[in-house]
Amino acid sequence: MDDLKQGGIAIIDYGSQYTQLIARRVRELGVYSEVFAHDGTEEHINQHDPAGYILSGGPNSVYEKGAPYLPSFILDGDKPIFGICYGMQLLTHALGGTVAPSSEREYGSATITHTVHNPLLDGLDEHLQVWMSHGDRIEAPPISFTPLAQSENSPYAAIGDVKKSSLGGEVSP
Numbered sequence: 001m002d003d004l005k006q007g008g009i010a011i012i013d014y015g016s017q018y019t020q021l022i023a024r025r026v027r028e029l030g031v032y033s034e035v036f037a038h039d040g041t042e043e044h045i046n047q048h049d050p051a052g053y054i055l056s057g058g059p060n061s062v063y064e065k066g067a068p069y070l071p072s073f074i075l076d077g078d079k080p081i082f083g084i085c086y087g088m089q090l091l092t093h094a095l096g097g098t099v100a101p102s103s104e105r106e107y108g109s110a111t112i113t114h115t116v117h118n119p120l121l122d123g124l125d126e127h128l129q130v131w132m133s134h135g136d137r138i139e140a141p142p143i144s145f146t147p148l149a150q151s152e153n154s155p156y157a158a159i160g161d162v163k164k165s166s167l168g169g170e171v172s173p
Contacts, residue, residue: 009033012087014060016056016058018084055091057087062092098139100136102135109130111152113149132151138156139156146159
């Protein structure tokens with residue numbers, strides 16, 4: 001049983017209503033995953049030596065006083081990071097990009113369109129129906145990141161630093 005817990009994916013929970021669904025989807029792919037609170041210790045979160053991290057969404061804005069933060073050990077490591085909604089905004093903010101309130105909140109069904117060929121969206125249709133739930137959006141991605149998809153209200157609905165395996169998306173699973 002312990003062998004099954006080695007590696008896998010550590011999912012960092014920022015309060016998304018979909019965190020458990022994310023974990024279930026990862027497990028359905030045959031990959032061990034475990035959910036950890038965003039303020040967990042490095043030792044606790046890394047107890048199974050995860051192969052990568054997923055940063056969940058959440059209701060906060062990265063600029064709110066007391067907003068949940070991104071633990072430095074995640075950024076300082078060399079493991080892949082996938083940010084979803086707030087997780088992508090947090091990754092963007094931590095790496096020097098710009099997050100700002102959107103003039104139009106996206107909530108509910110939306111269409112995203114691939115802007116370039118990329119590993120995050122490989123094998124999927126060029127136009128995808130997704131679920132959005134956010135009031136902030138990426139205005140400028142971090143320098144090393146490339147826009148991967150856009151929606152009507154979000155020019156950076158998905159971004160990535162493919163060389164470092166850091167990806168993000170505004171969409172929920």
